[in-house]
Every structure is written in structure tokens, then in C-alpha cells.
Amino acid sequence: MLVSYKWLQEYIEVSDISPQEIAEKMTRSGIEIDFIHERNLGATNVVVGYVQEVHQHPDADKLNVCQVDIGQEELVQIVCGAPNVAEGQHVAVAQVGARLPGGIKIKKAKLRGQVSQGMICSLQELGIENKLVPKQYTEGIYVFSNSSDVTPGQDVLEIFSLDDSILELDLTANRSDCMHMLGVAYELAALYDRPVKMPKIKVREIKETAESQLNVSVENKEDTPFYQATMIKNVKIAPSPLWMQNRLMAAGIRPISNVVDVTNYVLLEYGQPLHAFDYDALGAKKIHVRRATSNESFTTLDGEERTLSDEQLVVTNGKIPLALAGVMGGLDSEVTEDTTTIVLEAAAFHPTVVRRSAKISGLRSDSSARFEKGINQSRVGEAARRAAYLIQELAGGVVLNGTVEADNRSSKEVIIALNLEEMNKRLGTTLSISEVAGIIGRLQFPCEKVGEDLHVTVPNRRGDILIKEDLYEEVARLFGYDDLPSTLPSGTTTQGKRSEYQVSRVKAEQYLRSAGLSEVITYSLTSKEKATVYAPKGIKPIRIDKPMSEERSVMRTSLLPHLYDIAAYNLSRRNNNLFVYERGSVFLTDEESLTQLPKEQEQIAALISGDYLRHPWQGEKKEVDFFVLKGIMEGLFETLGLMERIQFEQHQSEGFHPGRTAYVKFEGKAIGILAQVHPSVQKQLDLKETYVFELNLETLLNAEQKTVNYAGIPRYPAIVRDIALVVDEQVTVAKLKQVIEESGGELLKEVALFDVYAGEHMEAGKKSVAFSLTYRHKGRTLTDEEVQNAHEYVLQALTEKAGAVLRS
Template identity: 30%
Template sequence: MLVPIEWLREYVKTDWSDEEIANTLTMSGTSVSNLITPALNGKILCALVKKVSIHPNSDKLHVCEVFDGSHTHTTVTSDMRVVEGSKVAIAFPGTTLANENIVEATSIKGVNSQVVMCSLEELGLETKSECVHQIDEDIPLGTDLIEFWKLNGKTLEIEITPNRPDCLGVIGVARELAALCRKPLEKPQISFKETDKAIADLVEISIDDVDGCPRYSAGFMESVQVKPSPIWMRRRLMNSGIRPINNIVDASNYVMLETGHPVHIFDYSKISDGHIIVRKALKDEQVLLLDEKTYSLKGIETLITDKTKILAVGGIMGAADSGVNDKTKDIVLEVAYFNPVRIRRSSKALNIKSDASYRFERGVDPNDAFFVLSRLVQIIQQLAGGIAAKGFADLYVKRIAPREVALRKSRLNLIMGTAVNDEKTEEILKSLEMESQKTSEGWKVIVPTFRPDISIEEDLIEEVGRIYGYEKISTQMPRIPAIGGGWSNLQTFRKKIREFLIASGLDETMNLSFTSSKLIEQLMKLNPVRLNNPLTEEMDCLRPSLVFGLMDSLAYNMRRQLKDVKFFEIAKVYYLENSTPTEREKIGIIMSGQLNEDDYTDQRSVSLLNLKGILDELSDHLSIKLEVEPTQIDWLVSGRSGKIILHDQPVGIIGMLSKIFNQMYDIKAEIYYMELDLEVIFKSYKTVRQLKAILNYPAVRRDISLLIPVGFSSKEIISFLNNSSEYIEKVGISDVYRGKDIPEDTISVTFYVIYRAIDRSLTDEEVNSIFENTVRQIETRFGVRRRFA
């Protein structure tokens, strides 16, 4: 927000410098990000045009002789409206104009131009000018116009936080400054002329949408004259970042900037029977607004209408055919209070950001309507003449009363860390326009409605603290007991998993929780958790799996020729469970490319077995048993996918991503993916590994090669071997072979079995008997046969 300092000083008479004002406001929490100095600098005087003649070498230029009260100067202009007797502002060589052009004496087609006659744009009083500004004020010749019009005043650029809507007006900032410098806040003294016509005979108000507009107030003025605004008004608007339009519109903008409460002005002739109706919009209702765009309403907006048409979208923007124009004579003045939440939703839905909606959605004062209306009438009479009807129309359906908040002296001193005497506390509260009443414990404070941010005791303590001055509180090292809570068991477990995966050669990634619903529907055929207000179309829902973020990371690397990727992520996923959004923490691992990219002797590529190896190592690391059960999963390749089981409960999936992933992400390599439910595994893992004593008796190993049909699960044979004898210590696979002498559609798998007794040495005869009997049972039970070399 831009606040001209000369405007601020009108309400607070302080001898502080501009820099002191900026610094003190910042230290109190009203952050001044910049102190803007205007570019305009140099010598600009009021002068009279004494003579105008046609340029000897151009019929599109005039040569003028201008007199500044002491000297006559020659200048050349293309503005044919400048005539003898015109009073103008002339800039001398070396002057920097508002548009940052530097004036130089120059020859224009053979005629020396010694000075420049300034336009309002060059004076910083208009965004775009077509002609020289002709002064209509009674200003003596030779007057320094930069000083006279205060064109060199500095402006505060203030960062207003969303919880401080009271500082979105100059009076609000002035209130802060007055409290800080212990000066009275001198609000404008208001007086204006009224007719005997009663407002009730001219304007009628009906509120159908009470939730959207609890209060609507209106005034009436007749016989106004629409014309350009004077210099002082233009200066303040331009320095505040508002473009001057005409005196009526400028008055409404001026009062908004001054009070922080947006107002609106309607042409009375365009309101049917003077009856204003506040209602809720109908869905798909159409309206043409002042920005010359037609909007289709969503049905959540609050509308200002008459009996036949829409006059404005309340709190956001007026309709195109209800505003003030050059022919307007009678006007209706609007000051309303709109529901901040509704304004915010409507503004976002329509994609309209206006100065009015910016203030309304943060919350304006619902109880300053008469002050704002009175000030608006006063400014319009000053700029455009006219006369007001007697009184104001006001419909306040749902009253908003000031809050009462208790402030305890003991709590104030405890939080502040210092003792603030009672007189000082009461002085600070009074300077912020808060009434306080003494109680046995402290004060009962009446918080004005222009401070919606104050609702609890700590808010009041903050107000006292920042005005009192945090720098006055002596520093003290905090006393923190040397008792640390440490990491929770879940945090320790998560760290253990992360360290294991990093040690396994994987790199950790962190991705956004958002993804595309179209992507989910195409790849997984799931109904995702959708967002009401997504950042972009590609981020319109929450991820149901970590695969989307990991695929984004993998694709990003592959597009940059980094094809050997091993990533993991530990994060939450979101899905619908009985139509209720649910979140779970998962572990996601994705791999592609070469297995050992830095070893030129190892040409192996990542495979499903490598991913399975990580799973097995993780199982051993956590002292749990994670097993893979082959299962067809829609978005994984058939025959290369499975569920991960823990205690007969599914805890994840593993497999090769289907080709549709390659197509969607434009990747040609094979991609392997595994996802585990971290929360379920956490409940089952053992923090202390179970140890076994080293046995004194030797083990005996036996190997058997079996011809197994392709597609048969070796897991069944391993499970059978594990339960085949009380002496079994370990069972596994030592070799897999397909090729010469192996029948088609079969594969040779070599199993090993290790036998050991805990109390004696097993003999070869004993082991051979057990092993041969087991092999015969396997051949009979599973329909496989032994392979002989």
C-alpha cells in the first residue's frame, strides 16, 4: 500500500523526519518496505504565455514566448490549444520530469526551445497526457510549482499483513503513527450542505442476502458537475497508485484510500424508482462490468440491483451501465459492509482483483458507515458542487458489536517480560481507540470493530508491546530445561529406513503432493481426492501413490541424459476410503538403467530381482519377513508384478511399470517400482534383532536341480523344503538355467538345503535318506522331475 507522507502529516502533526516515520512504523509491526522519492526534481515555475506564433518551418508547431514574472523564454510546442494568456508550468534545463526525462535547451527545426511547457504526465499527475496543462488556479507568476503543489513529497510503501485491514486507509496508518509519537489523531472535520429533501423519499433499500451484506447505507446528492479533479486530488491519488478519472470517481477513490472503506457511486437516473435491492446472484446470470468484460456469475456473489437490472457485483466492481459519466447530475452514494469470506470466494471465482475486493475480503469496519458517507459528501461538494439530501438511508439487519476482551496485568507483565505501569497501558489502549475499564485483575477492553484481528488476551498484549516498544524490553537469555524429548519411535524408524536406502545406493527425492486427475484415471483408473482450488490443471488432486512424483523426477533426469536412476521417497499418499479422504505414509522406490553405472565391467541393467533384493535386505534389516506374492496389478506388467505380504496382510506392491507409463512420460527404458506401507511395517518391526547361538556341530549341504515349468512359483517348493525336516537350517536357490538340454517351456532351478542338528553331528547316510525322501515327495506333489547332468 502506498501512503503519501504529506497526507499522513495532515492527520498527525509530528516533527519527525520522513525517515524516522518509516523506521518507527516498521519497528512497531507496520512494515515500510520502501520510502519512495519522486523522480521530479529541478526548477518548474508558473509562467504566462505572452505570444503564440506559427513555427517558421512547420505548420504543426507553435513558437511561444512565456514570461515567468522576471524573464521571457522561448519554447516550441505541438499543442495547438495553448493560446496567449494561458498560464502554464515551465521546466528549465536540468530538470528531471516525473517520467524521468531530463529537460535540455534544444533547437527544434531551427528555433531555440529554452524551456518546456509541462503536461500533467510530466508533472506526475496523470498516467498519460495529450496536451500541455493550463493552470486555472490563481497562482502568482514565478511560483515554484514543485513546492507549491507539493510534487516532491515522499511516499511510504507499506506491506500490510492480511490481519490488519485497519491499516488499508491513511487514517488507519495515521492512528498507528499518532500512538507511536504520542500525538493526537486529527481526523477530518466534516461539514456539508443539505437540502430539505428527505433521503427516504429518494432512496429505498431492501436486503435479501443478509449473509452476504449485513449492512447497506446510502446517500443522495443532486446537481453535481462532473469534471477533472484539481491538482491536490490528482497528486494524492497518483502518489497512492490510483489513476485520476474525474472528480466524482476520484472522490470515491480518495475516501477509500483515506478511510480504508471502499465506496461506490451510482448515477441516480439509472436506478429504477430509486429502489436498491441487495440479493444473491443466480447461477449463470450474466453481467457486463466496468472493465468492459461480461461475466457469468457462479451463484455465490452478492449483487446490488434495482427492480430490473444489476447495478454492481457487491464489494467487487460496478456494472458498466450504472456508473457516473459526463452527463451525470444526480448520484447515489453507497457504503456497505460485505461478508469477507463471500467476497474472497466471489473474487476468486470471477478472477477479479479490485481495490475494493482487496479491502472487503480482509474485513472493513461495519460501524463507520455514516462517517464514510459524510466524508464522501464533503469531498464531492468540494470538488463537484451539488447538495445532499437530508440524512442517510441505512439498513443494518445483522449488527456486529465491538468485542470485549479481558487483559490481566499479571499476564501482560509475564508475556512482555517487563513491568508496564497501569497509566502507560491505558494510554496505549486509548491511543489505539480502545476503551478500557479497570477490573480487579486488570482491564476490560472494548475492541473497536475496525480491529477484527484482536479477539484474545494475547492480541492485546501484542498491541501494548509493539506501541510500548520491544526495544525497551531488556534482553534476557531464555531458561530452557536441559530435558529433551528426543525423537519419537516413528521418527527413529523413518530415519532407519532412510539411512538403509541411502546405503543401498538410492538417492532421496522430495516431490509435491499434487498430481493430475487425468493422469491417475488413465494410469490407475482410480477416483482421486480432488482439490476445490487447484494451483494448476496439472495439480488438481492429491497423489494416491508416490509413483507420480518419482516418475516426474525420473523423467526430469532422463531428459537430461541421466539414464541410470535409483530414487526413493518417504511421504504421504491420499485416497478415498468410503468417500472419506484418508492419508497414509508410504515408501516408494523407482529404478531404471544400469545396475552399476560407474563399473564398466558390469553391463547388467536394473531388473525386478534387484528390487526384490532391496526388499529382502530391508526385511533382514528390520527383522521382519516381507514376502512377494505374484499378483496381476493393472498398472504393472503382467508376470512381473506382485503384492508384498507381511503376516498375511498386504503392505505394498512391486513390479515393472506398464508401457502406458513409458508413453505418458516419453521414456523407452524399463522402469521398476516398489511401494510399501511404512505405518504397517512400523507396527511389526523389531527394534532388537533376535540372536541365535553358534552351534558346535557341522552343517551338511545338499543340492538338487529340478526341471520346473515356466511360470511355476519356486516359492512353493522352498516352503515345502523348509518344513520337510526338523534339521532344516536354511533353504534357497543357487542357480537358474535355461538353454541346451533343457526341454522347451521348462527351466532348471537348483535348490540348496542345509541340515544341522543342535545336539550331534549328522551322518551322510542319515541326511541322504531324509533328502532323497523329500525329493521324491516334491516330484510327486508338484509334478516336477529331477535334472541329471
């Protein structure tokens, strides 16, 4: 909402308060002022000029030499290239020495040999946006239409109110009462305890009645609680006066004609949308408001033909639509230069119906913006009377007696009982009943004392106040938030902290960052193809109703596809070493059409590619492989205290390398995958050798984690035995390690793999696996015989259970 400081003074005396002070006061009371715009963007020394003579430039076809009276003793000569300049016009002239927006300085000059002592200006050159300039002046200089309003030498900046300041209000949805000038005036009246001056309304009606010329009906009382038509004859369509044009332009609305400008003016003044129909173009003496029929066509004022739905409300002549109710009028019944009789519509339409209608049509107008948030239904008629008065004064209109209306409004008042003790307890204040009554009085809310309570009647203009807590807030903001006393809370308190799940999640992410991975965040929406490729078995993709694009049309079922996108994006920009992870939700369901919400499951995924520093202190680089990422994953499990309950199982899965893929299992149940991206996928996406994992984070973090117990440094020495085993290639290291740990007894404290070899000097189908076994007793020094017995038992178990043979 844009509010003119000078216009505001029509309704409340604030000339002694600067726009900056008003903005500060309103912002501190709950209505934020985002900006204060100065209408003058740097123009100086611009006056009214009267063009006495115009001659063709002798050396330029598109230039004219003008003799202009600017209120001085002598005429000034100005060379002008505007196509619409002519004798007898009053125009805006920037004198020699003037400045215009954009840093332009006007100097005496020669144009094709002719002296030019100034510049005849367009509105755009004075700093007014082209979209706000009346259409007849968008391609040339501005001409004052009413010469009696101006005199040569008069300050143009003052005439156009360019010395004004515009307050830009950032209104929350509940404060629609401030979407018009009177609403802002009421707000300032409450803040500064000053009276509001209401606009002048003095309509002169003739004996002929509106009912004799028009009939009004509505199909649904809920859709249209109130509809009123006022008839005005003998209007003369012309430009509106300059003061009205200035106020409309200051509010961001382009002037069109006197009648249309009046409807927009009252919209800004009262917050009541109005519409003027050309009576002779209605095609009937009837107005009927109904829902549109499916596929009914209608051309709006912007010249676009629209196909309507039965969710939209239309104003008709009983047969065909004349307007899209609450949104925009129709082209066929618009007010034109030939219009002489108008029907002035003032209505209350249901906010939800207007909102839906505007959305379906892709139209959002100043009218719909106000209907959507709710208007003051008790002042619809008053706003219409104000518009009728202005049309009467500015367009010579004759107002017919009475109005034609369909009134189904509820007259129920909102009365709230305010308990002083409860309010003071909530606010921490010690206000008396008379002080509170004084604050309520500044809001111009009627109130009376009933027992210990104050009964407050809320005017219809404040539809946001419905309960006693709303009144407490009004008292608090007018009393002054800064003046409310500061008190410590009393009673028992609970210290806020993270849940165990959140603590574990933070710990997991901290580990991944310490391992050199950077966090990324991608969209929860993806394409159907990406959602399908890595979806768990039986999971169906979930399509949203109205996607912005096909690339963002389905809820994701895996984090990996978007990690691939990030990798491809970075590689194409020569960032070749990638170590990234993402924590986020996937959305899972086995239903083709949803009957209930899908499962939202938190996952964590990582992707690595390129080189890493194997020994940072030496600067030695090594290319990543399967075991680098497996080591990072194992570190994650160790951090969470879950490593002993994790198993890796070789697996083949679509999209992954057939020999470098493993299921990750937690207590025997698959919770994720660790793999190299399949070479064909890498080629398709322009990726280098890339490794990924994805895990069900919820399962890990909800698991009971192992308690960390302190163990002292061993007092007795350990004995270490290395063994190299020859086994079939299909036998996994995990299997061998499991056999060793199960058979090693209490003396075996640690098993560490240090070599795997297959190739030359090895029998076909065989591989060599070497472990280091550490034996120790916590209470004494072991003998060689004890270690040998335990070691032989391990070797025997390896032979029997894994077919292992000691390598010679």
C-alpha cells in the first residue's frame, strides 16, 4: 500500500509531523513502513509555460521552434522535437539552469543553428514512471488540459505534488483495514490521539428513480452478501482534474478518465472496489450476479478472451457476463468517450470466491486484492455515495433517486468483554480502567463499563479483532511496546535442549565434515525418471498436483540423483575433486493414488570423486576408490557407536558397478547401499569415477547406541602374530575376520587386515589375505605356549570354516 503524505492530510492533521516520524511511530506500533519514497527524483526549476508561437525548424523536419511565455518579461525560444507540441498549450518547461532526474542539467544551447533556452518536458522527464503517465501523453510532452488551473511561471513541481513523500506500508494479512487512506488515517488518529476528517458527500438526486431503469438480483447470498447499483445520467467523459491524477499516480495507478478515475480514487480512499458500466451497453435493464457456467467465454477489460469455470462469479445482464465479479470488468460494457449514462456498482463479494476466481484467470487486480482480504461491508453504500458525489462534481453527472440493491448482510456486532486484571497480568502493566478506556477511545471503539469488565464494540472496519487477546494487543501497541515493563518469568522452567536424535544427527554431520565432505542441499522435487530409477522396490513416485515444471513434478525417493547433478555441474566447471554429502527427506509410498500421506524418511547420502590427500603432511595425492568411501562410512558408524552391529554384503543393483556394490545392513536388515556408479551412468552424466553411499538415517539415529566405557592403558605387553591366508576369491574379508574373532578366545584383542593380493604367483581363482592378530592378557604377561595354542585354534577354524590355507 502506497500512502501519499500530502493526501493523508485531507483526513487527519499531520502537517506538524514529518513522514519519517510517522514511519517510525507506525513501525513501532506494528505496521511496518518499508520505504519512504520521495516523488521528486532531483528535478528543480521547472515552471508552467504558455506556447504562443510554433514554427517549423528551417533545417530539421522533426524539430519545431517555439516562443514560450514562462512568466518573465520576455518570451523564451525553445527548440522542441515532441510531435504533439502546438500553439496555445500550457506545458512544463525546464528553464536554463534547471536539473532533471538522472543528473541532467539544462543549458542554453543551439540546435541546428537555432538557440534553445530551455526544454519542454514530458512527465517521464520529470521522473514519473511511464506506466503511470496518461496514455495520450506517453509519446510526447505533457499538456495541461485545463488552462484556467495554471499560469505561466507557476512551479510545476508543486502542481504535480512532486514535493510529496510516499509511505510504503508492508501490511500483514490481518490488517486489511489499512489498505486505504481512511484506514491509515484511523491508525494515525489512534497513535496521535487526533480526530479523523471524513470526506465530503453531498449528492443531489433528481426525482427519477434508479429502480425504474434497472433491476438487481443475486443467485447466491453467500457469494454476494450485498450488491448495489447507482445510476448517473448526463456524464461527460473527460480527463480528471490534475489534483486527482496526481494522487492516483502517487498511489501507483494510471489516470484514465474522470469516471474511471473516481472509482479508483474511492477504492484508495475507502478500500471499497467500485466499477462503472456503460448503461447503454448493458443490453438489458437488468443485473444478475451468478456463478459462471463451465467453458463460458468472456472478454475482460485487458482485451483478453477468457474461458470461465463454475467456480468463478460473474456479473451479468441476465444472460451474458458483463464483469468477472471482484476482479475485472468486461470490454463490451466499459466506459468510453461516448458514454453518457453509467451504472455504478458497489458490492461485497465472498473473499474465497474472489481469490479462487482471480487465481483461475491468472488476474490479480487492486480490486481483487481488497476483496480477498475482506472489506468493510457496512461502508459499501457510503463509498458509492462518495463516488456519486465526485462524478456529479467532476463529470457533470445527474444522480437518479435511490439505489437498486440486494442486501443480505449480517448486522451482528462484535462485542468483547475486556477484564482489566487479566489484561494487566498478560501485559505486565498496572493500567486503570479509565486509562484503558482512553486507549480504546483513541481507536474510536465504543465501550462501556459493565461490572469489573469493559465491554468494547468493535467496528466493522476492524475485522481482525475477534477475541479479547486481540484487544490486549491493541492496548499494548498504543500504550507502546517500548514502555511495557520488563519482568522475569515466574514458576518452574524447563531448560531447552536437543533431543537424543538431534544430538546424534549433529554428531553424524560433524563427523562427515571432519572427514572432508561439504554439505549440499538440493530440491525435494525431482523428475519422474529420477524418482523411479533409485526408488526402493515397490515404491511409487508421488506426483504433485500443479508442478512448475516437469523437472520438479515428483517427490524424490532418493538423494542420489541430485548429488549426480551437483557432481556434473562442478566437473563441467573444472572442480574435479568432489567430496559432498546431503541429509534430507525422501517420500515413500506404495500407492498409485494417495489415500494417505506418504512416509517421510530422513536419509543421508555422500558422493566422492577425484583425488584426495593420502598423507597431507607429505602432499601425496591418491585417487578415490571404493575403500576410501567405505572407510568414511565405517568412521561414521564408529562415531555413532554402531560399528559392531553393521554388516556389508556384496550385491548387484541397477545403476551401480556390478563388482563394487554392497548392501549396508544393520543387525541383518538392509539400511542402505555403498557403490561405485555404473560406468554407463558415469558416461551418460559426464562423470569421472564416482562412489556413493545412501543410508536410512532414521534407523541409525533411533538405534540404541553403545555406551562408551573407559579402559585403562594395558600394563602388560601384547604378542602380535601375522598370518597370510590363501582362500577362494569368493570368500570375503568380513567372513575371515568373523571366523578369527569367534575362535580367538579371550586372549585375542584385535584383528587388523593389512594386505589383499591376487594376480601373478597366485593360483587362478585364489587370493591372499593377510591379517595382524594381537594377543594380550589384562592381568599378566602371556607365554609363547599360550599364544601358540590360541593361534593354532584360529588357524584350524579358518581351515574348517573358510577353506583357508596358510600361505608359504
